[in-house]
Amino acid sequence: MFEELVTKDVAALVPYPPGKPLEELERELGIAGAVKLASNENPLGPSPLAQAAMLKALTGLHRYPDGRGWYLKQALAGRLGVNMDQIVLGNGSNEIIELCVRTFLQPPLEAIFSDPTFLVYAKIVQAAACTMKRVPLKNLRHDLPALARSITEHTRLLFLDNPNNPTGSFLSAGELKPFLADLPAGVIVVLDEAYVDFVRDGELLDPRTLIQSDRPVVILRTFSKAYGLAGLRVGFGLAHRELVDYLDRVRQPFNVNTLAQVGALAALDDQEFYQKTRTIVWSGLNWLKPELEKLGLKVYPTQTNFLLIELDRPVREISQALLRLGVIVRSLDSYGLDRFIRVNAGLPEENARLIEALKKVLDRF
Numbered sequence: 001m002f003e004e005l006v007t008k009d010v011a012a013l014v015p016y017p018p019g020k021p022l023e024e025l026e027r028e029l030g031i032a033g034a035v036k037l038a039s040n041e042n043p044l045g046p047s048p049l050a051q052a053a054m055l056k057a058l059t060g061l062h063r064y065p066d067g068r069g070w071y072l073k074q075a076l077a078g079r080l081g082v083n084m085d086q087i088v089l090g091n092g093s094n095e096i097i098e099l100c101v102r103t104f105l106q107p108p109l110e111a112i113f114s115d116p117t118f119l120v121y122a123k124i125v126q127a128a129a130c131t132m133k134r135v136p137l138k139n140l141r142h143d144l145p146a147l148a149r150s151i152t153e154h155t156r157l158l159f160l161d162n163p164n165n166p167t168g169s170f171l172s173a174g175e176l177k178p179f180l181a182d183l184p185a186g187v188i189v190v191l192d193e194a195y196v197d198f199v200r201d202g203e204l205l206d207p208r209t210l211i212q213s214d215r216p217v218v219i220l221r222t223f224s225k226a227y228g229l230a231g232l233r234v235g236f237g238l239a240h241r242e243l244v245d246y247l248d249r250v251r252q253p254f255n256v257n258t259l260a261q262v263g264a265l266a267a268l269d270d271q272e273f274y275q276k277t278r279t280i281v282w283s284g285l286n287w288l289k290p291e292l293e294k295l296g297l298k299v300y301p302t303q304t305n306f307l308l309i310e311l312d313r314p315v316r317e318i319s320q321a322l323l324r325l326g327v328i329v330r331s332l333d334s335y336g337l338d339r340f341i342r343v344n345a346g347l348p349e350e351n352a353r354l355i356e357a358l359k360k361v362l363d364r365f
Helices: 022-029 048-060 070-080 093-104 119-127 144-149 173-181 207-211 241-250 258-269 271-294 316-324 348-364
Strands: 087-090 110-115 131-136 155-161 188-192 217-222 235-239 306-310 340-344
Touching: 048 258, 070 087, 070 235, 070 258, 087 093, 087 241, 093 119, 093 155, 093 188, 093 217, 093 235, 093 241, 110 119, 119 131, 131 144, 144 173, 207 217, 207 235, 235 241, 258 271, 271 306, 271 348, 316 348
Parallel strands: 110 131, 110 155, 155 188, 188 217
Antiparallel strands: 087 235, 217 235, 306 340
16 A cells, blocks of 8 residues: 555565564464574573673663763774774664665665575665675685676675675685785675684684775674674674764664663673683584484584584475474575575584484474
C-alpha cells in the first residue's frame, strides 16, 4: 500500500532475518538448555571487568553519553599506537559501515565486495541506491586480482572482510600490501577486521602504517567477539584523520551509549579475560575439527572463532533437526552456500553436545 513512498531499492530489500529469542525457541520446541553456536558470540559471556564497571555507571544514566567518546578513544589510541583523531566510534562496527556509505557513496558511484561476504555491506549499499558489484570468492578466499579488475572510474568503496565471514579464510599482510598499493587513489578500502583477535597464522597488517599513508583505508574493529560485548553494540574504525573528520560530520553525536563506552573501556583492560577467550576458542576449534571429520564432514581452515562445515546434502533439514535437539547453528543458504553450516566454538560441553546432536541427525537423514 505504501510502496510508492520509498525508493525501489528500499522496497526490494529483504529484512535481515533475526533469530527468535532463545527462551522463545525453547518454549516453542519444548526443550531446555539450548546451545547457541550460530552467531559467533563469546562462549564465556561478557568481560567481568566490563560488568563491574557498567554496574557502577548505572546511577549516571540520566546524563547523555560522552558524544566524543573521549576516554574510550584515549585508551584505544594508547593501546594501538595511534592518535585519538584517527579513531571513530560506532554503535557496533555495523554503524561505521553505514557511515562509510552515507559519507562517501552516492549515485552513480559504486561499491565492490566479494561474494559471499558479510551480508550488511549489500544491504546498506542497496538502501543508498548505489551500484553493487559482487566478485565470487576463489576457493572460498577473496580473489584479489578479480576484485582489482572489477574497479571502474565509478568505484568509490571496496569492502574487504579479513578474515572473511562466513568462510573464515584470511589474507596475510604479504598478500594485502601489493593489492592495496596498486588500487586507484579514489577507491576507499573498508577493511573489516571483526575477527582479527582470533588470527593464529599469518602476518597481520600494521594499522598504523595504513592509516598514516595516503591510501584511503578505514579499518573496522569490534568489542562484540573477543571481549564478549555483542549486546552493547560498540565498535570502532581506524582511518586517516581527514577521513575520520568526514565520518564524524555524518555520525550522530550520541551514537555510542554510556554503558557501551564504560563497558568497552573496562573490557580493553581485561587482558586476562581476552587471553582466556582466545585460548578456549582455539582449543574448541582444535577439538571440533577432527570430531567433525570423523563424521565424514569437510571442515575448512579458519582464522576466526567459527568453522565452515560442508555437508553432502542441503542444510535446511539438518539445521532444523539440530534445532529440535536444542543445538542452534547457522545455515548458510542465505549466503548462497546451501550445503554449508557455520558453527562457532563454544564451551567444551557445548562443543560435545553439537557433535552428539550431529551424530543423531546425520544417522537419521
